[in-house]
Amino acid sequence: MTESPAHTALWPAPTAPGAVDATVTVPGSKSVTNRGLVLAALSAEPGWLRRPLRSRDTLLMAQALRTMGVGIDETVSSSSAPSGAGGGEAWRIIPAGLRGPATVDVGNAGTVMRFLPPVAALADGPIRFDGDPRSYERPLGGVIDGLRALGARIDDDHRGALPMTVHGSGGLDGGRVEIDASSSSQFVSALLLSAPRFNQGVEVRHVGDTLPSMPHIRMTVDMLRIAGAQVDTPEAGGEPNVWRVTPGALLGRDLTVEPDLSNAQPFLAAALVTGGRVTIPDWPGRTTQPGDALREIFTEMGGSCELTEQGLTFTGSGRIHGIDIDLSEVGELTPGIAAVAALADSESVLRGVAHLRLHETDRLAALTKEINGLGGDVTETADGLRIRPRPLHGGVFHTYDDHRMATAGAILGLAVEGVEVENVGTTAKTLPDFPEMWTDMLSPATAAARRA
Known part of the structure; x- marks a missing residue:
């Protein structure tokens, strides 16, 4: 080639x-921008994401959510950025009924390929995930196995990797699940971000070697709480390597990205x-x-x-x-x-x-x-x-x-x-x-x- x-x-x-x-x-932060997009898309009311990062990974996330029916309007105004931020871009996220069929291009973005399959499980219809050749080699089994244990139907030809199709049924039971997230903390974050929309919420238990990148999980938890979710964590006196999210509506927020x-x-x-x-x-x-x-x-x-x-x-x-x-x-x-x-x-x-x-x-x-x-x-x-x-x-x-x-x-x-x-x-x-x-x-x- x-x-x-x-x-x-x-x-x-x-x-x-x-x-x-x-x-x-x-x-702005890619990690905050993409988590903010997912949470806003799953909220019960519209929200704002101010000073988002505009990059390949975040534009892939925004476009993926649009393909599933979410409205994302991009505006620029001098009042939409904090003092000294330099620029005033803001995205208005308008939640809608998630639907398929649709195809999501993940590129080589770990956040897109891992955070969105749980969202797709809540959609009505099939959502296919594909991406760059390198994305086929990146670990995804923790998310796939976890979603299956929580009631989702996924076709991946037993690869535990992309490409794959998530057959959304309009909802997901949720409940308790054990996953090995030692290869990526994003496996945990992926299940937590969508968990308030699961019928039973979720209890995620990490089993395996040392869990890397704990600050990113703490970021996920903080942002869930800002959006109104109830989350129990190891840091709050819970069991080690166990996170629990209670089912409930997420609130539309006005979030400025660091x-x-x-x-x-x-x-x-x-x-x-x-x-x-x-x-x-x-x-x-x-x-x-x-x-x-x-x-x-x-x-x-x-x-x-x-x-x-x-x-x-x-x-x-x-x-x-x-x-x-x-x-x-x-x-x-x-x-x-x-x-x-x-x-x-x-x-x-x-x-x-x-x-x-x-x-x-x-x-x-x-x-x-x-x-x-x-x-x-x-x-x-x-x-x-x-x-x-x-x-x-x-x-x-x-x-x-x-x-x-x-x-x-x-x-x-x-x-x-x-x-x-x-x-x-x-x-x-x-x-x-x-x-x-x-x-x-x-x-x-x-x-x-x-x-x-």
């Missing part, structure tokens, strides 16, 4: 001319790598986003940060230290941390992220191959990476259609001349306009001219 120009194009990653000093407004803190990572890394300073406006004082852990992680690696009402300002010290850290709760941050660690003054060990082998690509193998291809010394461990800093040289940094691989390559390019990132356009999955944002950060004059 001939590759498209978008996949073969090489982006010369800019080398930093000196210490960066920039303010970077990061678009900046995507994980997408702020490459810009904070730029301050660390160059010994400069970067401010991210509207950084929340309290959040369930895994990206908030960057404040502590990057401080330990050699920087400092200050959180004010205006946002987060991160300052690099001019030195980067290695780190030994368990990233099981914040695995999506691993590519950016690995890139910074490859430029550090001592060895790093990143642990607890074996599940990254099942993400957009096998991120552990990809990071090892690409950093070593630039002269690095990275080895895979059973559950992570060991990174021994070495002098790096230029070369092609492949992305494997993975947005976080692309931003990792850009981070390395700050300090290494001649790095060319293949298919940087894959960042549109969650961070549209990344190349322009990166260039503007490195050249404030360019950014000012663009705004003018």
Whole structure:
């Protein structure tokens, strides 16, 4: 098969001319946007989603809900965004009777392929799910098995993966279910998000190895409660690894989406790598986003940060230290941390992220191959990476259609001349306009001219 120009194009990653000093407004959170869309679609009344992320993953989610009958009107007004947000996009979500037949394109979005089958089980009629070739390889068995145990009928030819068809019957009994979510916390979130609409609600019990990415489950629970759902959790004194959602109507809400803190990572890394300073406006004082852990992680690696009402300002010290850290709760941050660690003054060990082998690509193998291809010394461990800093040289940094691989390559390019990132356009999955944002950060004059 001939590759498209978008996949073969090489982006010369800019080398930093000196210490960066920039303010970077990061678009809204993908995780919050897609959870907000699902909850609004299942609500008993219309709601608003303000300052949503507009990216491939979120547009796939919105379009999928539209194919099942949900109304989503997109508007732009100066009053729809918080102060300093930069832009005023808002989506009005109008719930309707979910219906099929319909076909959902999940792309390679984990949230779409996992959050929407439970929604489809509530529809009248069949809903077919299909997507990119890589989506066929990503784990989905926990959602499929869980839905079957709760009364849904699903045709997947016994693959436990896409493509598949959910035969919606207009409702779902719900009840108790055991699933192994050790490969993705999204299995738990998927069942919880639709649970208020199940006749008996749901009791989800995780059985298996350590559950990764717990902050994302806490995000799901918080957003369910904001929408009026009653949720019992392990943190609230319940049984370990058990979540219960009571059946009931969800309320239409007016929700403003936080900046995507994980997408702020490459810009904070730029301050660390160059010994400069970067401010991210509207950084929340309290959040369930895994990206908030960057404040502590990057401080330990050699920087400092200050959180004010205006946002987060991160300052690099001019030195980067290695780190030994368990990233099981914040695995999506691993590519950016690995890139910074490859430029550090001592060895790093990143642990607890074996599940990254099942993400957009096998991120552990990809990071090892690409950093070593630039002269690095990275080895895979059973559950992570060991990174021994070495002098790096230029070369092609492949992305494997993975947005976080692309931003990792850009981070390395700050300090290494001649790095060319293949298919940087894959960042549109969650961070549209990344190349322009990166260039503007490195050249404030360019950014000012663009705004003018």
